Amino acid sequence: MAQKIKKGDTVVILSGKDKGKSGEVTRVIRSDDKVVVSGVNVHARHRKPTQVNPQGGIERKEAPLHISNVALADPKDGSATRVRFEERDGKKVRIAVKSGELING
Incomplete structure (x- = not known):
């Protein structure tokens, strides 16, 4: 089946x-049915200083x-x-169900 949500x-x-x-959408992970969206679901990880990253930080x-x-x-x-295919x-x-507009891509 075709993808309803694509990168971009x-x-x-x-x-x-x-x-x-x-x-x-910056990335689609089809094997896990997941997407990465820019600026959304941002997680912070505290990093210790290392030789590669001497500053460390968040x-x-x-x-x-x-x-x-x-x-x-x-x-x-x-x-x-929702998305409909025609x-x-x-x-x-891909067509937007709500307005009937064509979706680019």
Whole structure:
């Protein structure tokens, strides 16, 4: 089956501490059904100083979210929408259910 959410899509977070936020998908992990969204689900890890990183400090990194906790942002108004597949001009394309707009990519 084709992917409903792809790298580069703008998504809205549906649940968790970042509910309501939106961001761009930077990575899709298909084997675990997870996505990494920029600026969302940021975790901090305290690092000791090492020879490679003599400063040490706090390392902030986006952690993966389960794909069921995100929804594609509607291209028209940015609200959460589901994705439908249609065939247009012999090509399979993604359509936003809420507005009927074509989704790029």
